[in-house]
Amino acid sequence: MSHLTLADYNKLLREHQELQLRVTRLTYIEQQLRLAQDRLDHELGLYKRLSSFFTRLVKSRDFDLFMQLAVEAMVDVLEVETAAFLFRNHKTGELFYVTEGFTPQNDGDSELFRREIINLSQMTLRSKAAIIPSNRFGLFEVLQRFNRGLFYHATDRDVGISVYLLGLISIKKSPIYEKLTDKHETLLGIFAQGVQSALVSWFQDTVIKGQREKIDKSETELKRLTLIAKTIENGVAITASDGKVDWTNKQFIKLTGLRKKDYSGKQIGEVLDLSPDDRKKLEEALRKAKNIDFPVRYEHKKGNCKFFQLEVLPVRDEEGDLNNFILILKDITEEARFKEEIIRINKRFETIAELANVGIWEWNKPQNSIRWNEVLAKQFQFDHLGSQEMLLDVWLNAIHPDDKDYVLANRQKVINKECEKLTQMYRVILRDGSLRHMQAHLQSEFDERGEFIGLVGSTRDITDVVNANKVERDSYLLELALDRVNPILILDAFGHICYFNQPMLTLTPDIDGCKGQKVDLNRDQQCSISGVYKLIATYSNRWEDLRTVEIPFLNNYKAQFYPTISARGELLAVILISE
Amino acid sequence: MECLESACGEQYADVNLLIFHASIGHNFDDLMSEARRLAPNADVVAASCCGVVGREGVSESMKDIALMAVRGDEYALAFTDEIYGHNSYEKAKELALSLKAQKEGINMIYFLGSGIDIANDLCIKGFEEVFGSDVTIFGATSSDNMRGHISFQAANDNVYEHGAYAIGFCDPSLYVDTQATHGFIAVGDPLTVTKSSGHIIHEFDGKPAWPEYLNRLGVDADVDCGTTIPIGALGEALPDDLAKEYGNSHLLRVVTKFDGNDVYYATTIEPGTPLWLTVRDEDVIFSEMDRIVKCIVDRNPGRKPVAVFHADCLARGRFLVDRILKEELVFKMQQPFSENGECPPWLGMYGFGEFARLGGENTYHNYTTALYVIYRK
Numbered sequence: 001m002s003h004l005t006l007a008d009y010n011k012l013l014r015e016h017q018e019l020q021l022r023v024t025r026l027t028y029i030e031q032q033l034r035l036a037q038d039r040l041d042h043e044l045g046l047y048k049r050l051s052s053f054f055t056r057l058v059k060s061r062d063f064d065l066f067m068q069l070a071v072e073a074m075v076d077v078l079e080v081e082t083a084a085f086l087f088r089n090h091k092t093g094e095l096f097y098v099t100e101g102f103t104p105q106n107d108g109d110s111e112l113f114r115r116e117i118i119n120l121s122q123m124t125l126r127s128k129a130a131i132i133p134s135n136r137f138g139l140f141e142v143l144q145r146f147n148r149g150l151f152y153h154a155t156d157r158d159v160g161i162s163v164y165l166l167g168l169i170s171i172k173k174s175p176i177y178e179k180l181t182d183k184h185e186t187l188l189g190i191f192a193q194g195v196q197s198a199l200v201s202w203f204q205d206t207v208i209k210g211q212r213e214k215i216d217k218s219e220t221e222l223k224r225l226t227l228i229a230k231t232i233e234n235g236v237a238i239t240a241s242d243g244k245v246d247w248t249n250k251q252f253i254k255l256t257g258l259r260k261k262d263y264s265g266k267q268i269g270e271v272l273d274l275s276p277d278d279r280k281k282l283e284e285a286l287r288k289a290k291n292i293d294f295p296v297r298y299e300h301k302k303g304n305c306k307f308f309q310l311e312v313l314p315v316r317d318e319e320g321d322l323n324n325f326i327l328i329l330k331d332i333t334e335e336a337r338f339k340e341e342i343i344r345i346n347k348r349f350e351t352i353a354e355l356a357n358v359g360i361w362e363w364n365k366p367q368n369s370i371r372w373n374e375v376l377a378k379q380f381q382f383d384h385l386g387s388q389e390m391l392l393d394v395w396l397n398a399i400h401p402d403d404k405d406y407v408l409a410n411r412q413k414v415i416n417k418e419c420e421k422l423t424q425m426y427r428v429i430l431r432d433g434s435l436r437h438m439q440a441h442l443q444s445e446f447d448e449r450g451e452f453i454g455l456v457g458s459t460r461d462i463t464d465v466v467n468a469n470k471v472e473r474d475s476y477l478l479e480l481a482l483d484r485v486n487p488i489l490i491l492d493a494f495g496h497i498c499y500f501n502q503p504m505l506t507l508t509p510d511i512d513g514c515k516g517q518k519v520d521l522n523r524d525q526q527c528s529i530s531g532v533y534k535l536i537a538t539y540s541n542r543w544e545d546l547r548t549v550e551i552p553f554l555n556n557y558k559a560q561f562y563p564t565i566s567a568r569g570e571l572l573a574v575i576l577i578s579e
Numbered sequence: 580m581e582c583l584e585s586a587c588g589e590q591y592a593d594v595n596l597l598i599f600h601a602s603i604g605h606n607f608d609d610l611m612s613e614a615r616r617l618a619p620n621a622d623v624v625a626a627s628c629c630g631v632v633g634r635e636g637v638s639e640s641m642k643d644i645a646l647m648a649v650r651g652d653e654y655a656l657a658f659t660d661e662i663y664g665h666n667s668y669e670k671a672k673e674l675a676l677s678l679k680a681q682k683e684g685i686n687m688i689y690f691l692g693s694g695i696d697i698a699n700d701l702c703i704k705g706f707e708e709v710f711g712s713d714v715t716i717f718g719a720t721s722s723d724n725m726r727g728h729i730s731f732q733a734a735n736d737n738v739y740e741h742g743a744y745a746i747g748f749c750d751p752s753l754y755v756d757t758q759a760t761h762g763f764i765a766v767g768d769p770l771t772v773t774k775s776s777g778h779i780i781h782e783f784d785g786k787p788a789w790p791e792y793l794n795r796l797g798v799d800a801d802v803d804c805g806t807t808i809p810i811g812a813l814g815e816a817l818p819d820d821l822a823k824e825y826g827n828s829h830l831l832r833v834v835t836k837f838d839g840n841d842v843y844y845a846t847t848i849e850p851g852t853p854l855w856l857t858v859r860d861e862d863v864i865f866s867e868m869d870r871i872v873k874c875i876v877d878r879n880p881g882r883k884p885v886a887v888f889h890a891d892c893l894a895r896g897r898f899l900v901d902r903i904l905k906e907e908l909v910f911k912m913q914q915p916f917s918e919n920g921e922c923p924p925w926l927g928m929y930g931f932g933e934f935a936r937l938g939g940e941n942t943y944h945n946y947t948t949a950l951y952v953i954y955r956k
Contacts, residue, residue, distance in 0.1 A: 020767045021797060028797040028810055030858070035809070049640070079641045081604060101642075103606055175728040176603050177641070 043183065049077045050191060057198050063096070066202070070165075070195055071100035077191060078150060078184055080167035081177060086117055087199065090160040113142040117164050121153040128152070129165075129188035131180050147171045148180050152192040159200050165192050235308075235329035241322045243267050243286040255308070255329050257300045268327060273299045282312065289314040289322050295332060307336035359459040361391075366453055379438070379461055381431045400427035400435070414444045415452060425462070437463045507557075583617055586924075587648045592618055596649035596656070596746070598689075599625035599733075600928040603723045604641030607731045607738045615735070621648075622656050624744045626691045626721040627731040629893035632927025637909050639929070641724070647886060647926035653750035655681035658734035660742040664778040664843065667698040670743065671705025678747035679709055685747035687715045687755045689888065689951075692743030694720035694730045694931030695835045698778040699943035700846035703934070706745075707941065716941040717757050717951040719890035719930040720845075727804030727835045730931070752956050753885060756878060758871040759935035759942075759949035761895070762864030765814045765829045769853030770795055780842040783854075787840035795856060804835055809894045812946045813844075814855040821938045826867045829855060833894070833945040835931050845932055846943055864895075868908060868948060872915045879954050884916050888951040889927030890934070895946060912950065 004012075053073035060066045067085055074083035082101040088094070097114050104110045120143070124130060132149040143149075148169040155162040167188065169177045235252030239245050245263045253259070256272065263271040269283045278296040285292040293311040300306050309330040315323045350373055353360050359376030363369075370388035377383065382394045399407050403426040410424050421443040428436050439460045447453050487504035489511070491497060497515050505512060550560055583591040597614055601607070607625060614623045630639030638645075657677035662670040671690075678685055688706055692699070697720065706716050721730035732742040748755075770791065774782035783791040793800055796811055814829030822828040832854070836843035889912070913922045933949035936942060 016768075020795070045639075075604065075642055076640050079604070081641075101604070101606065103609060176723045176726050 046077050046079070046187060049073070050187065050194075053077065053191075054194050054198075057194070063202070066198070067096055067098040068100075071098050074165065074167050074188075074191065075100050078167045078187055079178060080148075080150070080169055080180075081173050082146070082168040082170070084113065084117055084164070084166040084168075085195075086114065086162075086164035086166075088162040089203075090162065109142060116140045116143050117166055120151060120166070121164055124151055124153065127154040129185045129192055131185060143168075145170055145172075147174055148177070150180060150184055150188045152188055154192070154196055156196065156200055159203050161199060161203060163192070163196050163199060165195065233331070235331075237263075237268060237327040237329075239268050239286075239325045239327065241289075241324055243269060243283075243325065245271065246324065252329060255306070255331055256298070257302055268325075272296075278310075282310065285312045286325060289325075295336070305333075306331065307333045353458070357461065360457070361459075362454065362456045364454045376459060379436075379459055380428070394431075398428040398430060400429055403427050411442060411455070414442050414455065417444070417452070420444055435463075436461055437465075582644050582646055583614075583648075586646050591648070592620070594618055594621050594648040594650055595652055596654060597621050597623045598647040598649070598746070598926060599623070600628050600631050600645050600926060601625055602630055602639070602641055602643045603627050603729075603731075605644065607733050610644070611733050611736065611738060623733075623735055624656065624658070624691070624746070625731070625733040626719070626744075626928070626930070627723060627729075628719075628928035628930050629722050629724045630929040632889055632891065632909055632925065632929075634913075634922040634925050637905050645926055645928070647888070647924060651750065653682070653748065655679075655685065655747040655749065656734065656744065657681070657747075658732075658737065658739075658742060658744040660737070660739045662692055662741055662743045663696050664698040664701075667692075667778075668701035668705045671702040671745075672708055673705075674743065674745040675706045675709035678745060682747060682749045684749040684751055685710065685714065686751070687717065687748050687753075687953075689746040689748070690716055690718040690743065690934060691732060691745075692718075692720050693732060693739075693741045694722045695727060696741070696843050697845070698847050699932060699934070701778075702743075703941045703943060712941065715755050715757060715936060716934050717755055717888060717890075717949070718934050719928060719949075720932040722835075722893050722929065722931040725805050725808050725893050727808065753953055754956060755951050755953050756875050757935040757949065757951045758875055759933055759937070759944045759947040760826055760867040760871045761812075761831050761892075761944070761947045762860050762862075762867050763812055763814065763827070763829070763831055763857035763946060764860050764863065765816075765855035765857050767856060769855045770813070772848055772850050772852045772854065775844075775848050775850050778844045778847050780844055780848055781840070788842040789837045789840045792834070792842055804837065808833060808835070812857045812894070814857045815852065816855070825937060826870055827863075829857065830937070830942070830944065831857065831946040833892070833931060845945055865908065865911070868911055871948075871950065872912055875950060875952055876915050879952070882954045883918055884923040885953045885955055886924040886926075887913075887916060887953070889925060890932075890949045890951075891927060891929050892933065892946045892948075893929040893931065895929075895948060908948075912948065916952065 050073070053069065053076075056069055057066065060069060067087065071083040071085045074080065074085070080101075082099065084097070084099045084102065087096040089096075095114075099110070099113070102110070102113065104113075119140070120132070120136065123136060124132070129150060129152040132151050134147060137143050137146055137149070146168040150167040151165070153162065153164040165188065167184075169180070232249075233251060235255040236249045237245055237252050238247040244265055245268055248260075248263065258271065269279055269286065272279070272282070274282065274296050278294070281292065281294060282296075291311075291313055293309065296308050296310045298306045298308050309332045311328040311330070313326040313328070315326060317323055350360070353373060354375050357375055359373060359379045361370060361372040361376050364371075370391060372391060377391075380391075380394050380398055382391055396404075407424065407426045410422055413419055414422060421441070423439065423441050425437060425439050428438055430436060439462045440457060441459075442455060442457045444452060445454050445456060487507045488499070488501045489497065489504050489508075490499040497511060497517060499515075500511055550558060583597075587594055597618060599610065599614065601610055605627070607627065610625060611623060614621075614625075630637060631643045631645035632638075633645045655678045657674040659670050659674055674690075675688075678688065688710070690702065690706070692702060699720065703716055706714065721732050723729050729740055732739045732744060734742070734744045770783040772780050772783060773785050774780075774788075780788045782788050783795075790800060792811065793802065793807070796807060798806055798810075811834055812831045813834070814831055817825055817828055817830050821830075832845050834842050834844065909927075913925065916923055931945070933944045933947050934941065935944060935947070935949040935951070937944075
């Protein structure tokens with residue numbers, strides 16, 4: 001049996017320690033192998049993420065989503081803290097900018113970051129994914145917060161787009177992120193090429209799609225226009241940009257009486273038999289390629305004269321270049337003849353009005369113009385050829401001061417649509433100092449939308465009629481005023497109560513407190529005062545027919561209706577109840 | 580929003596509590612403010628990790644996120660900042676007292692603290708002193724991507740780098756069953772702690788701790804924790820009875836920080852304690868996973884889990900086995916709890932450490948898969 005010497009013991013101890021180290025070193029080497037395996041596994045995972053991104057990218061049809069997916073994928077695939085994606089469309093000048101993991105520190109940060117990305121592209125090679133040299137970051141205000149980064153930028157001049165892709169790791173977070181290596185450059189390179197290809201394809205698709213949509217739209221529009229042109233009652237001619245006729249519809253032939261050989265390939269201005277002035281207008285419109293719409297007189301081949309509304313429409317492409325002209329002929333012969341007839345009727349009416357000594361006038365509000373006839377000018381002692389402002393001044397100055405408020409208020413009632421028309425009497429003091437009584441009719445006019453567009457009116461000098469009846473009327477009123485026994489009610493031309501005495505109040509208590517109002521005195525009985533109103537309306541248009549009428553009143557009474565004229569020249573209805 | 584909709588449907592605005600795990604690439608301030616905006620009435624907590632596990636499986640990119648949403652108010656929430664190894668007990672007790680003051684009947688506590696420079700055994704002690712050892716403490720410690728550089732914890736409007744939050748559940752009809760497992764085998768002679776204070780080891784075998792640790796690992800002297808964590812699991816020997824329950828004779832500990840020659844251990848460590856280096860054994864990892872899942876299921880016969888929390892060591896996750904094996908491992912742990920192919924609500928993370936009972940005691944673990952299965956009584 002041998003004994004273990006000290007030397008043997010020490011040797012064994014050393015060998016034991018060596019063995020321990022080998023065990024742990026074996027563990028370490030094994031771990032290194034595992035880490036290498038993990039790195040490859042992880043890298044494979046990154047490529048899988050890249051592949052997954054491209055699959056989603058292909059399916060994406062929304063551009064904003066596309067950009068968002070791209071920055072999220074950069075963070076995921078490159079394993080960076082922050083990603084930015086800038087895209088410039090040179091044709092439209094639009095700039096799209098999306099970030100992921102970037103926290104602005106103030107309002108201007110985001111915009112500054114965007115500018116710095118573009119500035120960074122001036123310092124780096126195009127179309128190459130590269131790690132940003134560490135000394136670059138310090139040159140920028142926002143980028144100096146980062147100390148690692150990857151950048152790619154490229155421009156496709158054919159499609160007109162630029163792409164900028166940036167992945168960053170901040171100084172603060174860099175200890176927890178993997179160091180950027182050529183592996184990341186490769187990944188970004190593949191990623192960028194994929195993004196760029198997708199963008200180019202996406203934009204070309206968009207352009208093609210846009211063009212196809214335009215063609216489809218144009219075709220549809222053309223079909224629609226052809227259908228319209230064929231079926232409408234208007235004549236349509238399409239010319240080339242030089243004015244030579246390309247196409248016409250059947251109605252054009254019918255309206256003009258031309259045959260196809262008469263116009264085909266010829267200048268439209270030469271083909272249409274227009275007056276020299278109209279031809280000049282048409283040729284100028286074609287030469288200057290401007291839109292014009294004007295009435296023309298046309299000598300039809302069959303010998304009869306026609307009137308057309310001729311519209312010239314220049315048609316331009318998207319770049320603004322002239323393609324052709326569309327000419328539309330609308331047959332307005334009937335309207336033109338009708339207009340001539342109206343003019344003739346108006347002239348006849350004006351003659352009659354003059355013969356009947358009726359002054360007529362018309363105020364057109366949109367044009368702010370006033371027309372009047374000679375009779376009116378004579379009535380107000382005004383020069384027929386004077387200005388409309390002068391006419392207005394003369395008229396306003398002539399109205400009797402006591403009547404002016406009432407006359408102007410009535411005019412305003414008509415303008416405000418409180419009544420459509422009215423007849424009034426007022427006095428005027430002419431330049432020679434004479435007092436005249438005028439009966440005036442006033443009527444408002446409205447367009448098809450109900451907008452007020454003006455007034456028309458007439459005036460008659462009824463001074464002679466008023467004077468002739470004045471003595472008799474005054475005696476009536478005096479007689480009535482003295483009669484304190486019989487009930488009396490006086491209404492104005494609008495049916496408003498002007499006066500009643502105590503016996504009338506006793507008889508019809510309803511009228512108490514109703515002065516100035518229009519009151520139906522007998523709402524429940526057949527024989528109401530509405531009959532009186534009708535009479536007033538009748539006389540308001542025929543002052544010369546003023547006469548006394550007996551009317552039924554409140555069933556059991558007989559009343560006399562005395563139409564008369566007040567000192568202000570107003571029509572008054574006096575109702576006197578007899579026993 | 581996509582994450583909230585996926586978890587809660589369109590009714591996410593009315594949940595009471597949102598528990599987020601998010602990988603380290605996230606900006607936690609943005610994450611919290613967005614979650615608070617979308618669910619303004621909810622308490623929101625979050626922690627950083629190296630990857631997440633949900634019903635859909637494993638995800639380990641720099642920006643993954645997973646959440647568990649809770650409806651109902653049978654819980655209390657407490658959070659704190661500035662928790663370190665030297666004050667772990669005081670801070671944990673402060674959290675526990677806050678929970679107790681808020682709600683009666685708390686029977687389980689979900690704890691999530693910083694994964695760097697913390698004495699987790701003292702955290703357990705702090706909670707137990709207030710609630711007793713019957714209250715189950717489960718949860719994890721937050722991490723980065725194994726750099727040992729930084730980790731985040733967040734609660735409502737606060738984001739911390741050295742904080743912690745605790746959720747005390749008090750629904751008397753719920754209970755949690757926990758179990759943890761690793762698959763590492765101790766090798767060689769141990770490193771003996773010859774000088775330590777609290778959770779800091781100054782010397783191994785009479786030599787400066789960090790250099791000697793690296794020497795035993797056979798790595799260069801200038802490496803960081805990112806290199807040592809996957810290979811440097813240290814094993815503490817377990818008594819036979821616990822070893823039997825644990826399926827392993829050693830309880831593992833991780834080193835997530837060093838400062839000069841000092842090594843920051845995950846729990847308090849006494850001089851004289853032998854610590855073994857360990858190696859992985861994939862067969863053991865898989866067989867032990869099957870075993871603990873079976874144990875949990877057998878302990879709760881016929882019951883369907885209400886929810887499952889899951890904490891996994893990042894060194895077992897991202898850096899232990901390749902993706903295919905990892906997914907297989909996750910499938911093996913989820914499948915037994917599924918019903919008709921549907922996995923219960925599941926929130927898992929790859930962090931620095933795990934809490935789970937061992938021998939009936941609340942215990943802190945490293946390098947394990949820990950499952951916390953919540954059942955209704």
